[in-house]
Structure formats: C-alpha cells, structure tokens
Amino acid sequence: MTQQPMSDARRPASGGPKAAARNRAALIAAAREIYAEHGLDVPLSAIARRAGVGQGVLYRHFPDRAALAAAVLEENVRQIERAAQETDLAGLLGVITWQLTESAAFISILHTDSTGTVPAYAVALSRRVERALRTLLPQDHPLASEPDDLMIAVAMVSGAVTGPTREYRERRARAAWRLLGVEVGPARPVEV
Template identity: 90%
Template sequence: MTQQPMSDARRPPSGGPKAAARNRAALIAAAREVYAEHGLDAPLSAIARRAGVGQGVLYRHFPDRAALAAAVLEENVRQIERAAQETDLAGLLGVITWHLTESAAFIGILHTDRTDAVPSYAVTLSQRVERALRALLPGDHPLASEPDDLMIAVAMVSGAVTGPTPEHRERRARAAWRLLGVEVGPVRPVEV
C-alpha cells in the first residue's frame, strides 16, 4: 500500500524561520555539551538527540562535522567578544575560563600557531579572542610586557584544563591563573 502525501490541511506546521533559528541554537549548545563529554569525534546523532531534533535537521544546518565544530567555535568567540564589551579583564577571563572548561574544541583554537597547516578560520578566531583580551588589558599588566605573553598565558591555562568534570577543570584553570598571578572573575557563560 502506498501512502499518499499529507494534504496541507493535515501537515503539522514547521515553525518557520523562528524554529530554524531555535534548532540551530539548540544544535550548537548540544554540540558544545557533547564535545565536552565525548570529544570532537562524538556521534552527530548524539548531538541531534541532545538538541531534540532529527539528524536531517542537523544536516540541514551543518552539512558536515567540520561545519558544526566551526559554528560552536564561532559562538564561543562571539560570547567572548560580547563579554569584552560588558565587563572588565577579570570578568572576561572568567568567561574564557568557562569556555575552556566546557569546550574541548575551544582549547584547540587558543593553541593555534598561525601556520599554513592550520585552517584560516581557526587563526581568525584566535586573533579575535586576543583582540578582545587586549582591549581590556591595562598597559602595566604583567601579561602586557611582551607581545606574545598574553596568548601564551591563555594557552598555558588551557593546557591545565583537564579532568573528568567541568568543576574539576575549573579548579585546575583557576589554579593555573593564580600561579600566573592573574585575577579571574566568576567562571560563567555570557547570558544569551
């Protein structure tokens, strides 16, 4: 028996552009969580399930794994740029630390060495994080004495962010900042 297509009167509404934007945001949030728990090789089906959408919706927004990871990183950097406009250096470092504890992929862009072997979007994202930090960094701050000191310190802290839970990773990150003599504000995401 062949099924007849649903008539427009019986077809459930798709939700339109608002639903598409919600689904995309849910997929990015779910990807950040799943990547933090299982790494960048986590099954895309787990991300779709966590977001509460089907895999078709995931692929409609992100044609492949790389596109989804890039979207997560872009969202991380946007939140950091927004925090740079709303807080001081300690507050911004708290937001960056939150991203370090929640997003394994984010750590990777902070270790970008800006060579030809690295995708250009990763270099651009790393530079945007550095610009956001530099905008709030006083000239007499210890991390402002040498041009590379700021991002080396961030990379050092990100290297210390290991452990089984976000709480454990946060404790390690705070200890690393403390050892560098840097004050960090509350470790929190940017309110969306």
C-alpha cells in the same frame, strides 16, 4: 496502496525561520555539552537527540562534524566578544575560563596540525579573542608587557585545562591563571 500527499491543512507547520534559528542554537548548545562530556568523536545522532531534533535537521544546518565544531567555536568567540562589552578584564577572563573548561575537547584542534601549521580558522578566532581581551587590558597589566604575552598566557591556560570533569578542568584553569599572577572572575557563560 499509494499514499496521498498531505494537504496543506493537515501538514504540520515547520515553524519557519524562527524554528530554524532555535534548532541551530539548540544543536550548538547540545554539541558543546556533549563534546565537554564525551569528546569530539561522539555520534552526531547523540547531539541531535540532546537538541531535540532529528538528524535531518542537524545535517541541514551542519553538513559534517567539522562544520558543527566550527559553529560551536564561533559561538564561543561571539560570547567572548559580547562579554568584552559587558564586563571588566577579570570577568572576561572568567568567561574565557568557562569557555576553555566547557570546550576542552576543541583545544587540540585549535593548535598545530600534523604538519605543524595552525589552521587558518584557529588563527582568525584567536585574533578575535585577543582583540576582545585587549579592549580591557590596562597597559600596565603584567600580560601587556610584551606583544605576545597575552595569547601565550591564554594558550598556557588552555594547555592546563585537562581532566575528566568540568569542575576538575576549571580548578586546573584557575591554578594556571593564579600561577601567572592574573585575577580571574567567576567562570560563567555569557547570558544570552
């Protein structure tokens, strides 16, 4: 028996561009959560399930694992840039601390690869984070004394963000900031 195509009247609405944007945002949020819990090697089907969409929707937005990881990192940086416009330095460092603890799985891909080269996208993201931080960094701040000190401090803290739970990673990040003599506000995401 041949199945007849559904008429337009019976075909469910796709939701259009608004649904596509919601699905993309849900996939990024789900990926961030699952990567924080299980690392980057988690099956993409688990991310689609957590987002409440099918795998086809995931692949429509992100053709591969690298594209999804890049989208999560891009969203992290956008939130940092937005926070730089809405808070003070301690608050921004709190947002960065939250990002580091939630995205600890990404830290290794932001540093050097097997050839000793930092990936170009990681350099671009790092520059955007640095610009956001510099908008709030007073000239007399301890991290402003040398040109590279600011991002070296962020790299040092990111290196300390290891451990099995988000809470444990946050404690380590806060300890690293404290050892650097830097005040950090509450570790929190940017409200969307």
